[in-house]
Amino acid sequence: MADEQWQVLTHSKLIGFAIGVTIFLFVLFKSEPGFVFLLDSANLLFHEAGHPFFGLISNRLAVYGGTLGQLTFPIALIISFWHKREPITFAASVIWFFENFLNIARYMADSRTLLLPLVGGGEHDWNEIFFRWTLLSNDTFIATLVKAIGWIGIGGTVGWLFWRGWQDRNRRSDPLPPTELEPRP
Template sequence: MLLKKIIAICLLPYAVWLVLFYRYHFLDGANLLIHEAGHMVFLPLGLTLHIIGGTLWQLVFPAVVAGYFWRRRQRYESAVGCLWLGESLMYTAVYVGDAMAMILPRVGGPIHDWNWLLHRVGLLGQCQTIAWGLHGIASAVVLLSILYMLLDVFGLSGLVNPHPLSCLGQPNQ
């Protein structure tokens, strides 16, 4: 439990950094690999799903990790997975925000996923607004994740009841 407390306390400044000063860093290398794998997973499903599949897979992967631990009632570990999801969403926000300028390097070829997708739906000119919205959602996910981790390791997780109807007790048999 001490190690979890230390990790949660160390992750607090990291979470603040993500929200206020996010820049590409080590975890994004893993996100990029997962993103590129997503393109391959969705390749047989048509061009649109192939292109959006990278981002979709990149977000689904940490969500599945978080869900796996949640089902096992490992709330702290689930919160770490949610923190990863929030960080991955921030990485996505940067990519979406780059849709018009296309400055970021691309690994899989000349197509910029979000330039193609947003142009197709007529929202390319809104890429910065969409990116800021995603960053806001990502920030909420990151901050709620770190808050839950801190509540869990310092014995306050009862304040955040994962089963809101448990106060009703068990049904009579």
């Protein structure tokens, strides 16, 4: 594995991440389900940009464009930080990616009740998408699944980062390689 190339996590970086992620999770739990004000306002911007962008490719794709749009930027960051093997920013991007799932699930769950306030024309993406796929009656089930994937993704990423921190700790406390322990003649 290319694991060895990941930048080493120092204690201060780990503590910084722990504080950041604790605050983030606290805000996530406290927020209205699936809507963290600042973060999801940014997500909404990318969402709205996604509609016309993917609409350029195909008219039928435009309705998916919002959801694809809000995932595009986190994916771009994930790829970028993966290449740099920078564990903290990589983990933060993956967490952002999966946080989007909670927001998308909230929208999905609204497909039949249509209670969410909508931006831009009032067309309900997931009502339209589930209608096309004749899945409208399964909207809340699919939403629950997507939400679960979101939470598992967030939890798994936090776990991965602390696991990396633990690996780095072990590596730092490794004994000297055997050749250096051999007695000199």
